[in-house]
Amino acid sequence: MKKNLKAWLYLLPAILFLGVFMVYPLVDVCVYSLEENYNFARQSFTGVGLGNFHHVLSDPYFVQALKNTFLIVIITVPLSTGLSLLIALGLSSIKPLKNLYQTVFFLPYVTNTLAVGLVFMILFKNTEYSQAMVNLLITRLGGTGVDFIEGPYWAKMFVMCFYTIWVVMPFKILILTSALASVNQDYYKAARVDGASSGRIFWKITLPMISPTVFYLIITGFIGAFKAYSDEVALFGTNLNAAGMNTIVGYVYDMLYGDSGGFPGYAAAAALILFAIVFTITYINLTMSRNKVQYM
DSSP states (O other): OHHHHHHHHHHHHHHHHHIIIIIHHHHHHHHHHHEETOBTTTTBOSEESSHHHHHHHHOHHHHHHHHHHHHHHHHHHHHHHHHHHHHHHHHHHOOTTHHHHHHHHHHHHHSOHHHHHHHHHHHHOOOSSOOOHHHHHHHHTTOOOOOTTTSOHHHHHHHHHHHHHHHHHHHHHHHHHHHHHTSOHHHHHHHHHTTOOHHHHIIIIIHHHHHHHHHHHHHHHHHHHHTOOHHHHHHHOSOHHHHTOOOHHHHHHHHHHSTTOOOHHHHHHHHHHHHHHHHHHHHHHHHHHTTTOOOO
């Protein structure tokens, strides 16, 4: 009994922290989402129901944000993970200047998001006096320049996905490089003795051995992509609705603090919808991975 009491006392600070900063806010969000026409100044509402969810799901700005978020997730997570794995394999196979290359690839991860966004704006944004650097290259090659920041939707989405992949790849490369270094080299020696090709070694040894790491990066990549917001602000400014590039997190922020803000009920409903989407996709991935991921 005393041992159990002592253990609970050790856990008490963490339990209090989680209760104050995680459990209570989640309960509060659920309450706000059900209070219809909530007035923040008067601390009053007209009724309790699902009216906030109906409003959010029928709001064209939320529908656009939902579309943008899903496109970012579907495009960036597989591409960033695949490219990171290729680069990690390349780094693992070289000896000279290996540490230098690892440092170079990791630099974008420790660089400020807004600073990287400014660089991308210089590369892709046309100004009153000059074309973007990318457009100058396209023109030199005989093509027609495009305004990637204020132009057509597909051009802005291309820049957004390119930027997101650029930002998240360094972390994935670092994790995958460490995972590849931990693979027992005896497996590779035995495979080479048997005359296995490089492709067969990768699919039968390397990928299964690092599958827990790959799965971890996919799960965290999905969660991170669904929470995208700062990257969009860095490229397109704070008025993401006008640019047509808002995300679900951006919509929640707008409902609370934006020009059309002051609607905590709508913000709470949108946040719970995002939570339900992320939870469902994470559960599906966990279920599907049971027969795919090999834990040693």
